[in-house]
Amino acid sequence: MKTAYFCKNCGESTNKWFGRCPSCGEWNSLSEEEVFEKKRSSKKSPIGSIQSVSLDNIDVNEEHRISTGIGELDRVLGGGIVKGSAVLIGGEPGAGKSTLLLQVCGNVSKDKKAVYFTGEESIVQIKMRANRLGIEGDIEVANETDIELIIEHIIKSKPSFVVIDSIQTMSHSQISSSPGSVTQVRECSSMLMYVAKQENIPVFIVGHVNKDGAIAGPKVMEHIVDAVLYFEGDRYLSYRILRSAKNRFGSTNELGMFEMTSNGLIGVSNPSSVLLEGIASDVPGSCVTSIIEGSRPIMAEIQSLVSKSAFATPRRAAAGFDYNRANLLIAVLEKRAGYHLSALDVYINVVGGIKMDEPAADLALACSIVSSLLDKPLMDRSIAFGEIGLGGEIRPVRNADMRIKEAIAMGYKKCFMPKANSKKIDPKSEIEIITASDISDIRKILTR
Ligand SMILES: Nc1ncnc2c1ncn2[C@@H]1O[C@H](COP(=O)(O)OP(=O)(O)OP(=O)(O)O)[C@@H](O)[C@H]1O
Ligand SMILES: [Mg+2]
Ligand SMILES: [Zn+2]
CATH class of the missing domain: 2.20.28 (Rubrerythrin, domain 2)
Incomplete structure (x- = not known):
């Protein structure tokens, strides 16, 4: 061996x-x-045995996507499930991977055949979950972990949708290493990918994540499949965020939001209202911003707490905001606007487990830090967005009109935004525009 x-x-x-x-x-x-070495046939194939086709002769008029029946999931996938694709779905224990895929099976099986292979739960447990979720369609369920038998079954019964829950429980009988090992995971996922392509059947694979948040097992698995989706978000809250880390058939910026209820995961069509729920007005250090996730604006709150440090080197911590970017902005505030932060602790938190990696959130972060530093709340029902340059200048951002429209829809009254963007905004719009060209303008939206 x-x-x-x-x-x-x-x-x-x-x-x-x-x-x-x-x-x-x-x-x-x-x-x-x-x-693990695959047995290869030794005989060389004769020249001309490969069958190639001209792209002109390939017909794509036939519907090549099917709907999952869950709008938020279709959105993340780029408009539904692509036939013949292999999709990896990861997330922490209890995130709702099995729940979501069972719901999709239920929707698909109303008029097509869906098969759910589980190596994690018993068939009775799946039935109990299906009853709780109120699933109507007739799903075929199998408690099987032998990948060769699974592939054989898929080829014979030709379902329209396949779920593998989870890849870490699957094994190939010819490989002696245990399920979940690198060789097993890699071999099983490439076999599933192959059958998906060959039979033109979408296969969804559940993968567990390790403590760093990456899918346990080899990174190579992420290269094999067509799309990788991750469940994120605060596990102590009832809603979950689904993001794609890779998608061969759609944008990776699109985000789906769900609420976990006793009837399963329900899509949240207006994430801003959930993220801004319970926001307190008149609190120093809090600033609302509008970021663009894929094709839609989402509003969320950034909070900062600036306090006197008890240590020689002040502490900086950022949750939901890039740590290095936050440090850079703190340095710009100090150097260009004279806010003395270098001896103070700064704690930053984006409410609701949202990750803000768009530079348009810079200005809101700066506002929240200054607001906490000076202990002055920002103006009531105001939002801020804009990118901050190293010189302290406020730079324009894309889609300013979309952000403003969302703010108006959410009942916001004032918008602090880059001057360069403001020229294109209708002066008669229902929101008061306060322009920013430099970080020293931040005082314009502070109260008192
Ligand atoms: N009756 C219920 N009401 C509301 N939520 C429930 C109910 N029962 C289970 N849940 C939720 O479902 C979650 C479990 O979902 P699910 O089994 O789909 O997760 P998973 O991602 O497949 O986890 P694992 O990795 O452990 O298989 C629990 O964390 C819980 O939040
Ligand atoms: Mg599960
Ligand atoms: Zn390595």
Whole structure:
């Protein structure tokens, strides 16, 4: 039996054990596994045995996407499930992966055949969940972990939708290493990918995530599949955010929001209203902004707390906002506008588990920091957006009109925004525009 050391993080194999993976640099990630060699037929194929086709002759008029029946999921997928695609769906335990996919199976099986292969739960448990979710369609369920039998079943019964829950429980009988090992995960997922393409059937694969939030097992799996979706968000709140980390058939900016209820995951069509629920007005350090996620604006609140540091080096922490970007903005506030922050602790939090990685959120962060520093709340029902440059200048952002429209719809009255953007805004709009060209303008939206 030939063995090698495989990295659980990146899938790299080496002959020798290393404390640190030579390829990705992860510590203590190598483990010994058997090397799996596929038997290849020795005879060479004769010239001309490959069948190629001209693209002109391929007919795509036939509907190549099917709806999941869940609007928010269709949105993240780029407009529904692409036939023949393999989609990996990851998330922490209890995020709702099995629930979501069972709901999709239920919707698809109203007029097509859906099969759910589980290696995690018993058929009775699945039935109990289906009853709780009120699923109407007739889903075929199988408690099976042998990947070869699963593939054989898919080829024979030709369903329209397949779920594999989860890839870490699947195994190939020819591979001696245990389920969940690099070799097993890699081999099983490439077999599933192959059958999806060959039979033109969409296959959804559940993958568990490790403590760093990456899908446990090799990164190579993410390269094999067509799309990778992750459940994110605050696990203590009832709503979940679904994002795509990779999508061969759609944008990766699109985000789906769900609420976990006893009847399953229900799409939230207006995320701003959920994210701004219970916001307190008149509190220093709080600023609402509008970011663009894919094709829609989403409003959320940034909170900052600036306080005297008890340490020689002040503490900085940011949840939901890029840490380095936050430090950069703090330095710009200090240097260009004279706000003395270098000896103070700064804590930043984006409410609701949203991640703000758009530069348009810069101005709102700066406003919330200044507001907390000076202990002055921002004007009532105001929002702020704009990118901040190193010189302290406020730069224009894209889609300013969309952001404003959302703010008006949510009942906001004042908008603090880049001067360069404001020229294109209808002066008769229902919101008062306060322009910013420099960070020293921040005082314009402070109260008192
Ligand atoms: N009766 C209920 N009412 C509301 N929510 C429920 C109810 N029963 C279960 N849940 C929710 O469903 C979640 C479990 O969802 P699910 O089993 O789909 O997660 P999962 O991502 O598949 O987890 P795992 O990785 O453990 O398989 C629980 O965390 C809980 O929040
Ligand atoms: Mg599950
Ligand atoms: Zn590695």
